[in-house]
Amino acid sequence: MGQVVSERPIGGNGSGPGMNGHGGGAIRSYAPATGELLGEAPNTSAEEVRAAVARARRAQEAWGALPVEERCQRVLRFRDAIVDRTDEIVDLLSRECGKPRHEALLHEVLVAADMATYFAQVAPKALEPHEIKLHLFKHRRSWVHYVPRGVVGVISPWNFPFQLALRDVLSAIVAGNAAVLKPSEVTPLIALKQKEIWDGAGMPEDLFQVVTGYGPTGAALIDSGIQMLLFTGSVGTGRKVAAACGERLIPCVMELGGKAPLIACADADIERTAQAIVFGGFANAGQVCVAVERVYAHREIHDRLLERTVEITKGLNQGDPGKEFVDVGAIIFPPQIDVAERHIKDAVDKGATVKAGGKRAPGQGQFFEPTVLAGCDHAMTVMTEEIFGPVVPFMQVATEEEAIRLANESHLGLNAYVFSEDTDHARRLAERLQAGSVLVNDVLMNGALPDAPFGGVKQSGFGRVMGEDGLRQMCDVKHINADRIALGSKDPTWFPYTASSYSWFKRGMRALFSSGSFLRRIGELF
């Protein structure tokens, strides 16, 4: 097995080298697949974070004043620079995250390029001021304007370090804000690469800043005078981050963990469902917030589906993505393997069977075999807690009702999946699932749909990113109201308050808001 893969402290973000909030020293980044030291990044202090935010604020003033079309054109230049440097980014992603090159290309670089394109295409229309038709006070007119908030803080995780960070950074920037990114301490080099590409593309240098560091650097970002925070990470950290934002009354979006259920109905296409379970469970070695984390298979197809899933799983090619084209790469750091082992042991102790995988893979680096468990139920943690590793537990259900009930029996609600040949029927089941997104006959792909809102319910978080609403959310909503018809020197509702004006308004209210006939309501006035 590999040696050290990261110096991120195990089990939290409160102690360890450089963890006292004063910064200093450096973060070392290691390749999960080989244990090789890849490089170092600064451990940014609270003071340096504040200085970065102050620089970003100054840069934002000019940027926010540009027409949105101009901002979009410039963001597309940055997108072009990303596309031009695809190989270099893919290479670093596969080394620093241990992810297969296909996934680095398709799930990170391509998705980021598409998001930049989408935001640039829709922003001019989505952020245009528009008039609201007032239903009662017709003598006035109202408009809604979208005003950049200022500096948006982005705190991101390690599992999709390229696209998740840019999703938030670019939507903030297109909307006229500056962005300061605190990337995961496990993948700092990718974030520094993003900054290098940004600067190299001639973008305003201070508008996008990267402050690498551990948890305290993230905490310092929240405390540095930012106007909004976009956080993506675990439920535990999200709780602390949301509390810190609440303390400072900073609006925040929380993109947290998931425990996506997949319901396989009796009429599901077995081959597609099995392929989807394997892809949805083992892409990025299962380290995906929307990974298939539990399967509820109808008893009529359970055995055939399980058998085919196991067969496909056993055919996966796992290894060092730096050396060859592999299907499944490495696990980011040792605690993720410990978590997978703990869930598997708990499940097996309570009667589950390991049908494929189940253990660390031999050789250099951090690898865990893609694992399929059968005979699982909700007494096992593998069905109820986020695994975030390559483990897919199966549970047989007698009815769809049972599957829906169990799928909803979770404190998390990010994604859910329904497989059935009857798409309309599956959509009706989807409506009953407690999740931010439900996909019918597909998995994972909504993470790559910038057109649609993305986010969770329950402890999977709150707020939405992506889609036109996601863009608008990067702005303060300003309402401007002006006169259409001037009412003279003063309005009738202003001072003085008299008995006769009170009586007149009361009759007017009854005429407007009672349910009688038109004539009766008019009669109220006299």
Ligand code: NAD
């Ligand atoms: P994490 O919560 O450990 O860390 C996330 C980020 O928060 C890191 O940058 C970390 O340095 C920072 N951080 C830690 N303590 C902090 C503090 N006190 N104040 C401010 N920032 C702090 O998560 P992770 O292990 O990097 O990522 C995995 C988790 O992220 C999983 O639970 C996964 O489901 C979730 N995730 C969610 C989504 C989504 O869109 N909902 C996407 C990807 C990952």
